[in-house]
Amino acid sequence: MDNKEVILHVDHMTKCFGDLKVLDDVSFDVHKGEFLCIVGPTGCGKTTFLNCITGLYDLTDGQILVNNEPVDTKKHNIAYIFQEYSTMSWLTVEQNVAFGLKMKKKSAGEIKEAVAEVLEMVGLTKYKDYYPVELSTSMLQRVVIARAFAVKPDILLMDEPYGQLDVELRFRLEDELLKIWEKLGTTVIFITHNIEEAVYLSENILVLTNKPTSIKQKLSNTLARPRSVVDPDFIEVRNKVTELIKWW
Amino acid sequence: MKKKRNYLWILSVLSIVIFVGIWWICCDVLKLTSSSTLPGPVTIVRTFIEKLSSPAPDGATLPEHIFSSLQISLGGWIMGVVIGTPLGIFMAWYKKVDLFARPLFDLIRPVPGLAWIPLMILLFGIGLTPKIVTVFLSAFVPCVLNSYTGIRQTKDVHLWVGQTFGASDTQMLLYIAIPTALPMIMTGVRVALGAAWTCIVAAEMLASTKGLGYMIQQARGIYRPDIIICGMIAIGAIGAVFSGVLSLIENKIVKGVRRDG
Missing domain, CATH: 1.20.5 (Single alpha-helices involved in coiled-coils or other helix-helix interfaces)
Incomplete structure (x- = not known):
């Protein structure tokens, strides 16, 4: 991993809201193509963490560099999958997936080609003319994933994207995500409160402390893929992360 | 289905x-009831057919009255939509526009359209201009209010999506906020049309020489309830046609909404 190029460098990131310090001197690197899961106690500021990385929030102190330059969403190719449903009701599936590319002013030909490719990847080609109101929860989540991958992001940020889904659906979408990640080699930063999910998906796991949040430990997850949640090695890693995350 | x-x-x-x-x-x-108090539908149909070509007793045929009312109400309504909707959008999106325009708008907003009529007559006489300006003011207020509210309903998460994809402020307004506000904007356009239509009929009752309101007012003076009801039916029917046309337009441009029934 260390010989891979650093794509994201977080340097002494600190964020306060008034007197409340949420992030306290957080520093870490993410390498190109890495799948990093971030876990931490509920309410520790995981979403603030991602919002700072994307520049949605200004930092109180420290800096975030993408490819050695201060993060700028207009310049850097970043996609973010939010916790809330974020499909746009007035756009068809195809138009939703094309949204990011349109904002980046790509040509009609490029948009058409990229959208067709990701729609095929997430199995939504035949639903491309449907509106979000006509889709199931899993399809909506796939639209959002397709929209993010359509821009071929250098960094994909995911904030508990499967938090509101049932277990079966979550497993299915996790496998789908891994397949796309392996195919495209995108750098993924995935926030979750579900330790099993983090162990299942990640190459590395960043364990956060309670507020004010700092990094407790960065764990390397070398379990072979495909992973099984009942594999003793899997359970061992899961227990280790659970021990680290415990605040009670 | x-x-x-x-x-x-x-x-x-x-x-x-x-x-x-x-x-x-x-x-x-x-x-x-006696037919001079409340005539039946047969009399109304007869009067309606007669008024289609006869200018008696009020000086103009029914189509002439309708045309006159339509001319003013549509003129004022279009002005209200064209000026009010963008103003509401800009007020909701740009804080400085809001700070600048809001005090004036808050002063105009509570004044009913009809309350402008006396001032307009004094300023512009009883021609087309005072009525168009009065109708414009009635249509303008709902257009501003609805487009303002619609833009304010834009979900944060949609704006964040735009922001993380590097969208400019103008792109976020055009591709996120305005589409979000479109159902509310269309409701404003509908309400404005209702207000414009109500206002013109009332304005014609007060100061006019032609129009459906004028026809009804004249018929009241000569005790012709059949003409009054003809005028009322024409007002209702035209309002319903407007509403239908706007529904068709709304169905065409507002996408992704579940429409039951």
């Missing part, structure tokens, strides 16, 4: 048929 829709359409027609039927039985069959 198709059969159910046809059935529902018949229900809507049925209500009108039953209403006219009861009216006919009460006035034309049982003669519960």
Whole structure:
């Protein structure tokens, strides 16, 4: 991993809201193509963490560099999958997936080609003319994933994207995500409160402390893929992360 | 689903048929009221056909009155939509525009359209201009209010999506906020049309030489309830046609909304 190029460098990131310090001197690197899961106690500021990385929030102190330059969403190719449903009701599936590319002013030909490719990847080609109101929860989540991958992001940020889904659906979408990640080699930063999910998906796991949040430990997850949640090695890693995350 | 829709359409027609039927039985069959107080539907149809070509007793045929009213109300309404909707959008999106325009708008907003009529007559006489300006003011307020509220309903998460994809402020307004606000904007346009239509009829009752309001007012003076009812039916029918046309336009431009029935 260390010989891979650093794509994201977080340097002494600190964020306060008034007197409340949420992030306290957080520093870490993410390498190109890495799948990093971030876990931490509920309410520790995981979403603030991602919002700072994307520049949605200004930092109180420290800096975030993408490819050695201060993060700028207009310049850097970043996609973010939010916790809330974020499909746009007035756009068809195809138009939703094309949204990011349109904002980046790509040509009609490029948009058409990229959208067709990701729609095929997430199995939504035949639903491309449907509106979000006509889709199931899993399809909506796939639209959002397709929209993010359509821009071929250098960094994909995911904030508990499967938090509101049932277990079966979550497993299915996790496998789908891994397949796309392996195919495209995108750098993924995935926030979750579900330790099993983090162990299942990640190459590395960043364990956060309670507020004010700092990094407790960065764990390397070398379990072979495909992973099984009942594999003793899997359970061992899961227990280790659970021990680290415990605040009670 | 198709059969159910046809059935529902018949229900809507049925209500009108039953209403006219009861009216006919009460006035034309049982003669519960004298025809000089409340004429029955047969008399109304006769007067309606006659007024299509006869200018008596108010000086103009029914189509001339309708044309005059339409000219003013549509003129004022279009002005209200064209000026009010963008103003509401800009007020909601740009804080400085809001700070600049809001005090003036808050002063104008509570004044009913009809309250402008006396001032407009003093300023512009009884020609087209005072009525168009009055109608414009009535239509302008709902357009501003609805587009403002619609833009303010834009979800944060959609704006974040735009922001993380590097969208400019203008792109976020055009591709996220305005589409979000579109159903509210269309409601404002509808309300404005209702307000414009109500306002013009009232304005013509006060100061005019032609128009449906004028025709009704003249008919009241010479005790012709049949002409009054003809005018009322024309007002209602034109309002319903407007509403239908706007529904068609709304269905075309507002996408992704579940429409039951």
